[in-house]
Amino acid sequence: MDRFAAFKWQALFKDWHILLEGLGRTASTAGLALLLALALGVLFGVLATAPWRSGRSVSRLYVSLIQNTPLVTQVFFLYYALPHFDIMLPTPVVGVLGLGVYHGAYVTEVVRAGIQAIHRGQLEAALSQGFSYVQAMRYVILPQAAQIVLPPMTNQAVALIKNSSILAMISGGDLMFQADSWSASTGYYGPAYLTVWAIYFAICFPLAQVARRWEERVRLSRGGEVTAA
Amino acid sequence: MKRKWGVVIATILAAAVLAGCGGQSQSQAPASTPAAGGSGEAASALPAQVQKIKDAGVLKVGVKEDVPKFGYLDPAKGVHEGMEIDLARRIAKEIFGDETKVQFTGVNAKTRGPALDNGEIDLVIATFTITEERKNSWNFSDPYFTDHVGFLVLADSGIESWKDLDGKTIGVAQSASTRAALTQQAEEDGIKVEFMEFATYPEIKAALDSGRVHAFSVDQSILWGYKDDKNVMLPDKFAPQEYGIATKKSNTELAEFVNNIINDMKASGEMDQLYEKWGLK
Amino acid sequence: MIEELAVLAQWHNVRFMAEGLWITLRISVLTIVFSFILGTLLGVMRYTNHWLLARVAAVYIEGFRASPLILLILLFRFTMPLKPVNSGTLAMTLFTAAIVGEIVRGGLNSVDKGQWEAARSQGFTWWQTMRYIVLPQALRKMIPPLTGQFITVVKDTSYVWVTGVQELTGKGVIILGKHGSTIQFFAIFGMIGLIYYVLCLAINRIGLWQENRMSWLTH
Numbered sequence: 074m075d076r077f078a079a080f081k082w083q084a085l086f087k088d089w090h091i092l093l094e095g096l097g098r099t100a101s102t103a104g105l106a107l108l109l110a111l112a113l114g115v116l117f118g119v120l121a122t123a124p125w126r127s128g129r130s131v132s133r134l135y136v137s138l139i140q141n142t143p144l145v146t147q148v149f150f151l152y153y154a155l156p157h158f159d160i161m162l163p164t165p166v167v168g169v170l171g172l173g174v175y176h177g178a179y180v181t182e183v184v185r186a187g188i189q190a191i192h193r194g195q196l197e198a199a200l201s202q203g204f205s206y207v208q209a210m211r212y213v214i215l216p217q218a219a220q221i222v223l224p225p226m227t228n229q230a231v232a233l234i235k236n237s238s239i240l241a242m243i244s245g246g247d248l249m250f251q252a253d254s255w256s257a258s259t260g261y262y263g264p265a266y267l268t269v270w271a272i273y274f275a276i277c278f279p280l281a282q283v284a285r286r287w288e289e290r291v292r293l294s295r296g297g298e299v300t301a302a
Numbered sequence: 303m304k305r306k307w308g309v310v311i312a313t314i315l316a317a318a319v320l321a322g323c324g325g326q327s328q329s330q331a332p333a334s335t336p337a338a339g340g341s342g343e344a345a346s347a348l349p350a351q352v353q354k355i356k357d358a359g360v361l362k363v364g365v366k367e368d369v370p371k372f373g374y375l376d377p378a379k380g381v382h383e384g385m386e387i388d389l390a391r392r393i394a395k396e397i398f399g400d401e402t403k404v405q406f407t408g409v410n411a412k413t414r415g416p417a418l419d420n421g422e423i424d425l426v427i428a429t430f431t432i433t434e435e436r437k438n439s440w441n442f443s444d445p446y447f448t449d450h451v452g453f454l455v456l457a458d459s460g461i462e463s464w465k466d467l468d469g470k471t472i473g474v475a476q477s478a479s480t481r482a483a484l485t486q487q488a489e490e491d492g493i494k495v496e497f498m499e500f501a502t503y504p505e506i507k508a509a510l511d512s513g514r515v516h517a518f519s520v521d522q523s524i525l526w527g528y529k530d531d532k533n534v535m536l537p538d539k540f541a542p543q544e545y546g547i548a549t550k551k552s553n554t555e556l557a558e559f560v561n562n563i564i565n566d567m568k569a570s571g572e573m574d575q576l577y578e579k580w581g582l583k
Numbered sequence: 584m585i586e587e588l589a590v591l592a593q594w595h596n597v598r599f600m601a602e603g604l605w606i607t608l609r610i611s612v613l614t615i616v617f618s619f620i621l622g623t624l625l626g627v628m629r630y631t632n633h634w635l636l637a638r639v640a641a642v643y644i645e646g647f648r649a650s651p652l653i654l655l656i657l658l659f660r661f662t663m664p665l666k667p668v669n670s671g672t673l674a675m676t677l678f679t680a681a682i683v684g685e686i687v688r689g690g691l692n693s694v695d696k697g698q699w700e701a702a703r704s705q706g707f708t709w710w711q712t713m714r715y716i717v718l719p720q721a722l723r724k725m726i727p728p729l730t731g732q733f734i735t736v737v738k739d740t741s742y743v744w745v746t747g748v749q750e751l752t753g754k755g756v757i758i759l760g761k762h763g764s765t766i767q768f769f770a771i772f773g774m775i776g777l778i779y780y781v782l783c784l785a786i787n788r789i790g791l792w793q794e795n796r797m798s799w800l801t802h
Contacts, residue, residue: 076419076662141783142776143738145752150772156512157765235651242653242745244498249653254499257412257477260439266658270650277649368757378595413747416661501745504760511763528760 081261085268088255095251096272102168102247103234109173110233111226114180119210121185132181139178144239147171152243168240168247176233183225187218224291227284231277238273248272348397349555355424356397363390364409364423368503370527371580372429375408382406385580386427389446389547392572393425396563410502411478415439418550425560426548429521431479441557442546443564446573447582450539451483452522454510457534461516464538468493473506473515475499480520483541503528523582587764591771596758603754604778606668610750611737611782614675618736619729621676622683627713629684630691640684647681653742660746671743679736686728690721723797730790734783741779751775 085092121132139147148171151162162170191214199209238249252269256262348356355361365386366373372384391401407423414426418440429449432442453472455461461470464487474480476499488495498515500506507528510518518528521543522535529535547564549557567573590596628640647655655678659670694717702712744753755775759768 138780141734141738141780141787143741143752143779145738145741145744146772146776146779149752149756150776152514153508153512153759154768154772156514157768161513231649235649238651238653242501244500249651250499253501253657254476257499258481260415260436260477262416262657262661266654266661270654270658273651273654274646274649278645281645281649368760377599408747410747413660413667420661420664422664422666502747502756502760504757507760507763508756511759511768530761530763532763 076263077267081259082264084259084261085255085264091251091255092248092268092272095246095248098165098240098245099234099237099247099249102165102172102240102245103230103237105169106172106176106237107230107233109169110176110180110229113173113177114184115215117177117181118184118188119215121181122188124206132185136178136181139175144171144175144236145242147175148239148243164240164243164245167243168237168245171239172233172236175236176229179229179232180226183222183229184218187222188214190221191217220291224284224288227280227287231280231284234277234280235273349559351553351555352397352559355556360403360405361390361394361397361425362405362407362423364407364414364417364426364428365390366410366428366524367408368527369429369524371582372523373427374527385447385576385582386429388576388579389427390425392567393560393563396559411475412501414548415477418548421550424549424553424556429524429543429545430548431521431543432546433479433482436479436548440548440551441554442548443557443561444568445544445546446564446567447523447545447577449521449523449543449545451480451519451541451543452525452539453536454507454518454525454528454533455516455536456510456513457532459516461536463536464540465491465493467495467517469495470516471496471498471514472517472519473498473500473509474519475503475506476501478520479541479543483543484519487540584766587762587767588770591758591762591767599758600751600754600774603749603751606748606750607737607740607782610668610672610675610740610743613672614679614736614740615733617676618679618683621680623687625680625684626687626691627718629688644681644684647678648685650678652678652739653745656742656746667746667748668743671746671748675736675739675743679732682732683729686725686732687721689728690725691717693724694720723794726790726794726797730787730793733790734786737782737786738779751778 117132117135120128121136123129148167151167151171152164155162188210195213195217196209199213200206204212237247239245240247241249241253244250248269252265256265365382365384367375367382369384373382373386374384375382387406390404390406394404395401397403407417409417409423409426409428414428414430415436417423418426426440430436430442432445436442453464453467461467472484472495474484474497481497481499484495484497498509500509503520503524506515506518506520509515510533517536518525518533522539525535547560549560564573567576625640625644628636629644631637652675655674656671659665659674660667663670663673665673698716698720699712702716707716740750741752743750744756747753749757752775755771759771762771
């Protein structure tokens with residue numbers, strides 16, 4: 074298997090800092106995108122369960138549009154099409170925005186289910202005590218929903234880290250791109266792709282396990298009710 | 303136990319489907335016959351590797367599909383045409399005595415090497431520049447064409463020469479020899495450029511159109527396929543790019559066979575006729 | 584401006600895009616069908632407490648789940664002697680099978696354990712219980728996440744473009760390379776987005792229909 078010849082591995086080790094840079098870019102993009110997704114998810118998740126018809130419609134529209142179009146299409150749009158409107162977002166921003174908005178739609182559904190899993194009586198009780206809808210959400214419902222929502226969020230985080238590889242398609246400098254670029258110029262794609270696979274695995278597998286255990290714990294503590302995922 | 307049998311059958315089915323899903327016959331109809339093959343009969347005793355191809359019944363060649371005059375698949379016509387296509391047919395004629403026994407696979411800079419290694423294709427005739435580093439991985443014939451690296455910029459960008467690209471971003475294709483050539487030239491000329499890499503030429507063109515890169519750089523022959531009335535070709539060109547036919551490292555007999563054909567064509571004037579036919583050089 | 588749109592609407596361009604759509608559909612259907620089969624097998628394997636079966640399934644599932652799909656597609660393309668379309672489909676199938684495996688396991692877990700005891704006491708073998716009692720009930724629970732995953736399959740076919748396979752997104756990009764005016768950009772993106780949207784909605788519909796059908800049957 075000369076695809077994996079020893080000298081090719083050596084060449085990779087010599088250039089390991091290239092992969093490290095990529096890893097840094099992946100981490101920062103994923104981290105920021107996750108925050109954005111969380112913010113959008115809470116916003117639209119609350120809107121989805123609000124008593125305002127317009128709020129519910131907007132939320133549904135957002136989720137429907139984003140969940141039914143590929144991430145690639147969305148990112149390509151941000152990257153290639155927006156500049157025609159004089160909106161030139163730097164590549165890292167395109168990554169964070171694209172990923173954040175995309176996963177935000179999924180987080181919205183998670184948050185919505187989490188809110189709906191809380192007994193409606195809680196909301197009524199809070200409202201009858203004089204809380205406004207927003208206050209009731211903030212102090213009573215969301216804190217409880219958070220417990221249900223966080224484990225699936227960890228799953229979303231794993232998915233997000235994997236999807237950050239989309240940056241490879243827009244010259245985005247992430248881990249996948251660096252591996253791709255390096256192996257394209259040297260021709261030593263075997264070691265490059267295998268190494269990167271190992272790195273992604275080392276990050277995603279433990280996270281996925283944490284998510285699973287957490288989900289189990291929450292499920293049991295709520296008496297075996299179905300979780301928000 | 304029973305479910306395991308179901309799985310075995312399903313797996314076999316899957317394998318069958320995957321294997322059978324091939325045979326997407328690329329255009330085999332010769333749209334244009336190349337200049338009459340000079341060297342009469344096919345060699346009486348073909349080297350073993352070439353014989354293998356003959357037994358397979360078809361010569362599998364990786365070609366470009368987006369480079370007019372070299373390797374181009376016109377969506378309107380649906381046939382492959384270009385100088386490199388003709389070269390492929392000429393080689394097929396040498397092996398089979400029949401120039402239609404070629405199966406073309408579209409490749410780009412990134413996929414041509416691996417496709418060769420995989421055994422998916424026997425030859426690569428796809429504006430593949432010969433470099434010392436690449437020779438480590440594949441065999442190359444003697445050059446059949448020499449091109450240069452050029453630049454496309456937007457007409458209204460105000461960029462008029464290579465030196466104007468100082469501090470700007472250039473879009474290049476991954477795995478093309480462009481980046482290395484430009485880096486070297488930039489060092490010599492004392493200017494600094496940034497690069498953005500893309501997997502395919504259409505993506506670089508889209509990046510140019512949207513302003514993501516200031517220039518699209520690759521061999522001029524390839525650039526001509528993307529020239530339109532919104533961009534201009536810079537007058538600068540450098541880093542001579544010699545194209546060669548590539549074969550898998552272990553296919554040395556095939557490489558030699560092909561090389562002989564190329565040299566025959568050059569000596570007999572057939573190569574020049576080919577250039578003339580396509581308006582090259 | 585209109586002429587630019589008219590240029591796009593020429594027959595050979597439309598046919599070009601249609602070819603891309605065909606590839607997208609082919610990859611999607613093959614992936615969905617085979618990942619469902621393989622995934623169900625994996626899910627059942629992991630559900631059993633068999634020391635070997637469960638472990639093998641677990642290793643497979645966790646291994647593929649922790650990998651980015653783009654990476655798998657590239658890796659398969661460059662290490663397997665298959666046409667890019669096929670290596671891409673294979674990568675997607677194996678990847679999706681892992682996720683389906685988890686969904687199936689979740690579905691099986693959600694079926695009340697009492698069903699097992701009842702069936703066993705009636706003389707059903709393990710396999711018979713699984714096949715006639717437990718799986719059908721699990722199936723109904725599994726439909727929403729399965730529908731979601733299959734929608735994702737259709738969307739993820741766009742990743743196969745990194746290996747040069749000209750599915751819908753790839754064809755779109757190639758046309759973009761030839762026609763780069765602003766209005767053409769938006770026309771192409773809009774068209775592609777719309778097509779994916781319709782495809783995904785269709786799968787959603789099918790999923791809902793199946794769900795309704797099943798709730799009639801099991802009640």
